[in-house]
Amino acid sequence: MCGIAGIIDFRGRPIDRSLLERMQAALRHRGPDDAGLWLHRGEGFSAGLAHTRLAVIDPTPEAHQPMTSPDGRWVVSYNGELYNYRTLRGQLDRPCLTESDTEVVLNACIAWGPSALERFDAMWAMAFIDVRMRAGHLSRDPAGIKPLFYTVHDGRLLFASELRALMTVPDCPRAIDPESVELYLHLGFIPHPRTIYRGVFKLPPGHRLDFSADGPATPYRFFELPVPADPPPDYEQACRQVRARITAAVQRQRVADVPLGAFLSGGLDSSIVVACLAEQAGQPIQTFSIGYADHPRYDETAYAQQVADHFGTAHHVFRLTFGDVLNTVGPMIAHMGEPFADSSLLPTCLVSGKTRRHVTVALSGDGADELFAGYWRYLGHHYLGRYRRIPAFARKWLIEPLLARLPAGRSTRVLDRARQMAKLLRGDLDDAIDRHLAWSRIIDEPTAERLLGADRAHRTSRALAERYHRIDPSWGAGRDAMEQILRLDLGLSLPDDMLHKVDLASMYHGLEVRVPMLAIDVVELAAGLPISYKLAGSLGKRILRDAFRDVLPPGVLSRSKMGFEVPVGEFLRSELRDLWYDLVTPDAFETMELDYPAATALYDAHLCRRADHTELLWALLVLCGWRSHAGGA
Numbered sequence: 001m002c003g004i005a006g007i008i009d010f011r012g013r014p015i016d017r018s019l020l021e022r023m024q025a026a027l028r029h030r031g032p033d034d035a036g037l038w039l040h041r042g043e044g045f046s047a048g049l050a051h052t053r054l055a056v057i058d059p060t061p062e063a064h065q066p067m068t069s070p071d072g073r074w075v076v077s078y079n080g081e082l083y084n085y086r087t088l089r090g091q092l093d094r095p096c097l098t099e100s101d102t103e104v105v106l107n108a109c110i111a112w113g114p115s116a117l118e119r120f121d122a123m124w125a126m127a128f129i130d131v132r133m134r135a136g137h138l139s140r141d142p143a144g145i146k147p148l149f150y151t152v153h154d155g156r157l158l159f160a161s162e163l164r165a166l167m168t169v170p171d172c173p174r175a176i177d178p179e180s181v182e183l184y185l186h187l188g189f190i191p192h193p194r195t196i197y198r199g200v201f202k203l204p205p206g207h208r209l210d211f212s213a214d215g216p217a218t219p220y221r222f223f224e225l226p227v228p229a230d231p232p233p234d235y236e237q238a239c240r241q242v243r244a245r246i247t248a249a250v251q252r253q254r255v256a257d258v259p260l261g262a263f264l265s266g267g268l269d270s271s272i273v274v275a276c277l278a279e280q281a282g283q284p285i286q287t288f289s290i291g292y293a294d295h296p297r298y299d300e301t302a303y304a305q306q307v308a309d310h311f312g313t314a315h316h317v318f319r320l321t322f323g324d325v326l327n328t329v330g331p332m333i334a335h336m337g338e339p340f341a342d343s344s345l346l347p348t349c350l351v352s353g354k355t356r357r358h359v360t361v362a363l364s365g366d367g368a369d370e371l372f373a374g375y376w377r378y379l380g381h382h383y384l385g386r387y388r389r390i391p392a393f394a395r396k397w398l399i400e401p402l403l404a405r406l407p408a409g410r411s412t413r414v415l416d417r418a419r420q421m422a423k424l425l426r427g428d429l430d431d432a433i434d435r436h437l438a439w440s441r442i443i444d445e446p447t448a449e450r451l452l453g454a455d456r457a458h459r460t461s462r463a464l465a466e467r468y469h470r471i472d473p474s475w476g477a478g479r480d481a482m483e484q485i486l487r488l489d490l491g492l493s494l495p496d497d498m499l500h501k502v503d504l505a506s507m508y509h510g511l512e513v514r515v516p517m518l519a520i521d522v523v524e525l526a527a528g529l530p531i532s533y534k535l536a537g538s539l540g541k542r543i544l545r546d547a548f549r550d551v552l553p554p555g556v557l558s559r560s561k562m563g564f565e566v567p568v569g570e571f572l573r574s575e576l577r578d579l580w581y582d583l584v585t586p587d588a589f590e591t592m593e594l595d596y597p598a599a600t601a602l603y604d605a606h607l608c609r610r611a612d613h614t615e616l617l618w619a620l621l622v623l624c625g626w627r628s629h630a631g632g633a
Contacts, residue, residue, distance in 0.1 A: 001030070001031070001054040001056060001079065001080065001081065001507065001512035002030060002031040002051060002052055002053045002054055002065065002078070002079040002080075002161075003024075003027030003028070003029075003030030003031050003051070003052040003079060003160075003161045003162070003165070003507075004027075004049070004050070004051055004077040004078070004079045004125060004126065004127060004148075004159075004160065004161050005020070005023035005024060005026075005027060005049070005050040005051075005077075005159065005160035005161065005165045005166075006020075006047065006048060006049040006050065006077060006127050006157075006158075006159050006160075007019065007020065007047065007048045007156055007157070007158055007169075008045075008046075008047050008129075008136075008156060008157040008211055008216075009045070009046040009047070009155065009156050010044070010045065010155050010156065010157070010211075010213060010214070010215050011044065011046075011155045012041065012042060012043055012044040012045055012046050013046060013155075014041050014046060015039050015040075015041065015046050015047065015048035017037065017039060017048070019048075019168070019169055020037050020039070020048045020049075020050040021037070021050070022168040022169075023050050023160055023165040023166070023168050023169065024037065024050035024051070024052060024165075025168075026160075026162065026164050026165040026167075026168050027050070027052045027160065027161055027162060027165050028052050029507065029508055029509070029510055030052055030054065030079075030161060030162075030507045030510065031051070031052030031053040031054045031510070032052070032054065032510045033053050033054055033055040033059065034052070034053035034055060034061075034064060034065075035050075035051065035052045035053065036050075036051045036053070036064055036065055036066055037049070037050055037051075037066075038051075038066040038068065038075055038077070040075075040129075040131055042131065042134060044134065044213045045134035045213040047129055047131075047136075049066040049075065049077040049127060049129075050066075050077070051065040051066050051077045053065055054360070054510055054512060055257075055258070056081065056256050056257065056258050056360060056361060056512055057081065057085075057099070057100055057101050057255065057256065057257055058098055058099040058100035058101075058257060059257055059258065060098070060099075062097070062098045062100070063098050063099075063100035063102060063103070065077055065078065065102060067100075067102050067103060067106055069106065069107075069110065070097075072131065073130065073131050073132050074106060074109070074110050074128070074129065074130055074131070075106075075128075075129050075131070076102065076105055076106040076109065076126060076127065076128045076129075077126065077127045078102050078105050078106075078124060078126040079124060079125045079126065079146055079161055080122055080123045080124030080125060080126070080141065080145075080146050081101060081122060081123060081124075081253075081255075081512070081514065082101035082102075082104055082105055082120055082121070082122040082124070083121045083122060083252040083253055083255060083519075084119075084120070084121040084122070084252065085100075085101035085104040085105075088104050088108055088119060088120075089104045089107075092104070092107050092108065092111055093111065094107045094110060094111060101122075105120075105124075105126065106128075108120075109128045114137055114139075114208055114210070114222065117139055117208065117222050117223075118222060118223070120141070121252065121519060121520060121521075122141060123141045123143070123145035123146050123514070123515070123518075124139070124140070124141045124145075124146055125138075125139070125140050125141070125146040125147060125148035125161060125203070126138070126139055127159065133212075134212060134213040135210070135211065135212040135213070136210075136211060137208050137209060137210045137211065138150065138159055138203060138208065138209040138211075139203075139207070139208040139209070139222070140203045140204070140205055140206070140207060141205065141206070142205055142206035142223035142520060142523070143205055143206075143367070143490075143494070143495065143499070143515075143518040143520075143523065144192075144204070144205030144206075144494065144495025144496075144499055145495075145499050145503070145515060145518060146161070146503065147161060147162070147202065147500065147503055148160075148161065148202070148203040149161075149162065149163050149166055149195060149200060149201070149202055149203070149337070150166075150200070150201055150203060150209065151166065151172060151173055151197075151199055151200040151201065152199075152215070152216055153171065153172065153173060153199065154171060155215075157211055157215075157216050158172060159203075162337050163195060163196075163197075163200070163337025163338055164335070164337045166200065166337075167337070167630070172200070173197050173198060173199040173200055174197060175197065175198045175199075176196060176197065176198070176591075176592065176627075177194065177195070177196060177197060177198040178456075178592070178593060179194070179460070179463075180194045180195065180196050180197075180198075180338075181196070181592050181593075181594075181623070182452060182456055182457075182459075182460040183460060183463075183464070184196070184339055184341070184619065184623065185442070185443055185448070185451065185452070185616070185619060185620075185623075186441050186442065186443055186448065186460055186461075186464060187440065187441065187442065187464075187493075187497075188340075188341035188342055188442045188497070188615060188619055189340055189341065189342065189493075189496050189497045189500065190338060190339075190340075190496070191467070191492055191496050192204045192205075192492075192495065192496055193219070195337075195338055196337075196338035196339060196626075197338075202496075203219060204219060204221070205223075205491065205495045206221055206222060206223030206224075207219045207220060207221050207222065208220050208221075208222045225487075225523070225524060225527050225528075226524055226528065227528075228479070228527070228528030228529075229528055232528065232529060232530055232533075235533060235543070238525075238529055238533055238543060239543055239546050239547040240547070241525055242522075242525065242526065242543055242544065242547040243547040243548060245519070245521050245522045245525055246272065246276065246516065246517065246519075246522055246547075247276045247279075248519075248521075249516035249517070249519035249521070249522050250273060250276035250277055250280065250363065250516045251276070251280055252516075252519070253363060253514045253516045253519070254277070254280065254281075256360070256361050258359075258360040258361060259286070259358065259359040259360055259361070260285075260286075260359055260360070260361040260362070260363070261285060261286030261287060261288060261355065261358065261359040261361070261362050261363075262274050262277055262285060262286070262287050262288070262362060262363040262364070263287070263288055263289070263351065263355070263362055263363070263364045263365075263513075264287040264288060264289050264304045264307060264308060264313070264315070265289060265300050265303070265304055265365075266289070266300045266301075266302070266303025266304035266305075266306065266307050266556070266559075267300070267303070267365070267556070267559065268365075268368070268374075268541060268544060268545065268552075268556055268557070268559070269365025269366070269368040269369070269374070269517065269544075270304075270307075270364065270365040271307045271365075271552055271553075271556045272365060272368075272544065272548050272552070273363050273364065273365050273516060273517075274287055274307060274308075274311055274313060275311060275548060275551050275552060276516075277363065278311035278312065278313065279551075284312050284313055284314045285311075285313050285314065286313065286314045286315075286316065286358055286359055287304070287307075287308050287313040287314070287315045287316065288315075288316045288318070288351060288354065288355040288358070288362065289301050289304035289305075289315070289316075289317055289318070289351070290317070290318045290319075290320055290347060290350060290351045290354065291317060291318070291319055291320070292319075292320055292321070292322065292566075293319050293320065293321050294321055294322045295322070295567070298565055298566060298567065301317050301319075303555065303556070303559065304317070305317065306553055306555055306556075307552075307553060307556060310552075310553045316354070316355075316358060318350070318351065318354040320347075320350060322566070322567070322571070322575075324350060325346050325347065325350065325566050325571075326571065326575050326576070328346045328349055328350060329346065329576070329579070330625075332345055332346060332349055332504075332505075332508075333622055333625040333626055333629060334625075334629045335504070335508055336504070336622070336626050336629075338626065339619070339622050339623040339626040339627075340500065340501070340504070340622065341442070341615065341618055341619035341622050341623075342497055342498075342501050343565070343566060343568045343618055344501065344565060344566070345501045345504065345505055346566055347565075347566055348501055348502060348505035348506070349504075349505040349508060349509075352505050352506040352508070352509045352511045352513070353508075353509045353511075355511060356509040356510060356511040359511075360510075360511065360512060361511075361512045361513075361514060362506075362511060362512070362513050362514070363513075363514045363515075363516060364502065364513050364514070364515055365515075365517060366498055366499065366502060366513075366515045366517065366518070367494065367498075367499075367515050367517035367518040367523075368517045368541065368544060369540075369541075370486060370489045370490045370493070370494045370498075371486070371490065371517060371518075371522070371523065371526040371527065372526060372534050372540070372541040372542075372543060372544045373482070373486060373531070373534040373535045373540045373541060374540045374541045375540070376420065377436060377439040377440065378482065378485070378486070378535060378540060379535070379538055379540055380424050380427070380435070380439055381432060381435065381482065382535070382537055382538055383424060383538065384424055384427075384428060384435070387424070387425075388428075400425065423439060424439070426438060426444060427439045431481075432481035432482065432485065433468050433469055433481060433484065433485060433488075434465065434468075436468070436485045436488075437464060437465060437468045440493065441464075442615035442616050442619060443615075443616050445457065445461060447598075447602065447613075447616065448460070448461070450595060450598040450601075451594055451595050451598045451599060451602075452593075452594065452595070453595070456593075467492075468488060480530070480531050482531040482535065483530070483531045486527070486531070486534075487527060490523070490527065499515075502515075529543065545557050568614055568618050569606070569612055569614035569617075572603075572606060572607075572614065572617050572618065572621070573606065573607055576621070577607075579621065579625075580603065580617075580621055583621060583624040583625050583628055584599060584603075584620055584621060584624045585624070588623075588624045588627055588628075589624075591627070592623070592627070599620055602616065602617060603617060
């Protein structure tokens, strides 16, 4: 795992080495083991690559990057892991001189051209250049596990693993994109291909950006999910296939020349990964979890310990205080390349830092919720249907008035369930995809109108509705609405929220996190299964539970999902109040064309517990904090 950056000049101007060095320095946390530069100048085409290396496979100096072919014609800078590199190496005519997966990536692209990407079982972001042909490409893995940002400006293509590295280039575009701000305040993240900056983009998952001496092409989608089998496998057969593919994916992703372990929350997904690892390892595997000394409501360590005991792992429990979480707020906001409002970034950062003291690679269960329907918003459709069966008079005159009278908060399970119920009812719409969007948003329409103005709020709502209803024709229209919703989240919120969070938090500490649930063959199988295999009434991830039922402790199978949360809403009422008043200012809001009095009214209502605006207020705090650290761009 590494950091990459580069400059391609389509006018043949010399590459400024000091610019590459600045970009490289901004990525040093991603690859603390080694660093390298490569520069080339030719007629009408110049290029420079910067690399910082986290040495995981073949940590010898021979695997140094950027890596060039012996004749100097081809070069690659690669961030990721190629799990099937040994298989592909055996298929290549060109001999490999090292034991690294990077050399296999290089030789595969030489031998098979861009179609080599379709053979990769990997997570990656990479740049490949053919000096003689004055051409090459950028690419990103199909699930979007590894990020890649780019811009085209003044006859140059600039790219990097993180936005912060791009921003070290003095003339890189820095104008804040108002539409990105609007999207951020609706979702809590900025969906690809946008970034917070106008003219700077995320390369979408499963896409390739080709370039030649004439300039860059339009990003090209090289990966398509296959059309689901019709008819699908029967349920028992599907269970066997799911188990076999996940088990094999974990086996492939064990490859490493450095210490390796696994995150373990005690939930279903991480427990399955640990079960597969424990079955394959010849000695106890290392597992890691965090808990909070301050509040048992946010502590899963007892469940994690049960799983660790069941599989005999060498388990590490890190006990944190909420003070530890609060101390992470400033550094993580300063580290963000763009505003990002998923507050679970904070505990993810903490567990990554603690884990890095013991291992260099950690496997996680991320991706299973999107593949197998694990989030509450998927189950919400079932609960809403049950609620609608209650007589109308009881809903209107008893239940809903009671919900309105309850204090707004999340400090107890009862209040949190009441909050979720209120959000469920706000999304009581006829169309399933419209409901899903309503439940995915962190701001409701009236609040958006006050904060953004009616025209901007309505425009953003229309744009999001159009995006959510845009069905991928390669995957197949006419599918069940819930299957469309899972496909939507797989391509949108998974890479831009969940995977972005994990990359940001883990690579901050130089920890590589692998996600076997997102191996291509697992994704292809799971995405094609009927929704009835995944959702059964109020039970999510049905097939995942059944596929591993015989190896998991019974408590894991019966547990309801628990988010990786911290009480940010309570922090905003107490420890974060001073930070709010310091950062959330009229000047900041004027710059981003937001209504400051509306935000003040929201915060006052939250302080007095007349409402719970945790997600939106946290998003505003992060936005203003990011702006402060970004220099008020």
